[in-house]
Amino acid sequence: MIPERAPYAEYPEHSRGRLTPEPISRTRNAYARDRDRIIHATAFRRLKEKTQVFVAHEGDHYRTRLTHSLEVAQIARSLAHALRLDTDLAETVALAHDLGHPPFGHAGEDELQAQMEPWGGFDHNVQTFRVVTRLEHRYPQFEGLNLSWETVEGVVKHNGPVSHRLDEPAWKAIADYAPGWDLRLGTFASLEAQAAAIADDIAYNNHDVDDGVQAGLFSLEDLADVPLIGPVLHGVRRDWPDIDDRMIRIEAVRRMIGAMVEDVLAETEARIAADDIRSTEAVRTAGRMLVAFSPGMLADLGVLRKFLFERMYRHYRVNRTRSQARRLLGEMFQLFMAEPATLPPEWSGKAGTSDMAKRARAVCDYIAGMTDRYAIEEHRKLFSLDLALDL
Structure with a gap:
């Protein structure tokens, strides 16, 4: 049974609309239509070979940006359902949140x-905004995907107000865009967007544990004394003493996701009640994020993140990959800046200007859109004479 939506949920029939007005769809509400546009976007398909921690060719079972985005969308939708929010909007923001990530x-x-x-x-957050508002070219009548106001707002503000960042050069695209369509950059986003943001935290913390164990960067025994995951592992072994390490890992991650979701639901419901939230306007003008972890969960997550940083994100194998990736992208960037004619035709025209800032942005957009595999192959073609002769 679908619960009645809460008064502080977003209603697609009350959307503030799209920058370029369009007829209403007969088959989908505004947020479902946004979701479908994101799924069909070129940038979304490329996420299948963009990585989280590992390079895409290092293993078939590690998360990519695509699998991560799908997992975030599932958690976001579950949170939204339990909180009586609009599940389509939560899912849409979750699916869009990583579109601006570059390779590696x-x-x-x-x-x-x-x-x-x-x-x-x-x-990368600004790049996601640029992807959905400018870089995707799928419609003759407008640039980007022409998403609804609430979706674009969620893409920009899912982690909170951003007006304090508009003086940063990287945020110029948003600063220049907002006057034409006020995204209320000094306020919080919808609860649906906040649900997508915290779903991202839940997904990557759990799945980095899963991927790190599979990669051999640390073991289940190494996690025994780490808050949150340690007690969960103990509980799994107590309940299932005869299962193997693979199943222990899978069951522990499943339980940890469940524990984090329940914590978010309890904390969020308490904050909504304490702040007397009764409308979407009250959500936006609240003095804090409303979809949140409890203080105890945040403390445990801090210790887990410290463990992951030391044992995974800065593991020497990962450091070597990071070093190779940075050199590869840096060499390509410098070559394209010096010789824009080496870019594919659809990009060389944009980068062929004498305005070096515009050239750099075109080169950056081209590289940011690459998958891991494409970046590696493009680098080989550019810097290996044998491969260049075969073009």
Whole structure:
């Protein structure tokens, strides 16, 4: 049975509309239509070979940005359902949240930020905004995907107000865009967008544990004394003393996701009641995020994140991959800046300008859109004479 939506939920029939007005769909509400546009976007398909921590060719079972986005969408939709929010909007923001990530995860983002430092910087959240409002070309009547106001707002503000960031060069795209369509950048986003944001935290913390064990970066025994996951592992072994380590890992991750979801639901319901939230306006003008972890869960997650940082994100094998990825992207960026004619035709025209800031942004957009595999192959073609002769 579908519960009645709460008064502080977003209602698609009350959407503030799209920047370019369009006829209402007969088959889908506004947020479901946004979701479908994201799923059909080129940038969404490319997520299948963009990585979280590992490079896409390192193993078939590690998370990619695509599998991660689907897992975030599932958790976001579950949270929204339990909180009586609009599940389509929560799912839509979750599916869109990583569209701006470059190849090679955070290593790729760090390198593009370094290369773009003189030309306005790089931020994956802003790049996601640029993808959905400008870079996707699928419709003759407008740039981008022409998503509804609430979806674009959620993409920009799912982690909270951003007006304090508009002076940062990387955020110029949003600062320039907002006057034409006020996204209320100083307020919080909808509860649906907040649910997508915390679903991201739940997904990556749990699945990095899963991937790290599978990759041999640490063992289940190493996790025994880590808050949250340690007690869960103990409980699984107590309840299922005869199952193997693979099933212990899977069951522990499943239980940990469940525990984090229940914690978010309890904390969120308490905050909504304490702040007397009765409308979407009250959500936006609240003095804090309403969809949140409890203080106890946050403390446990802090210890888990510290463990993952030390044992996974800075493991020497991961460091080597990060180093290779940064060199690869940096070399391509510098070559394209010096010789824009080496870019594919659809990009060389954009980068062929004498305005170096515009050239840099075109080069950055091209590289940010690459998958891991494409970036590796493109680098080989550019820097290996044998491969270049075969083109």
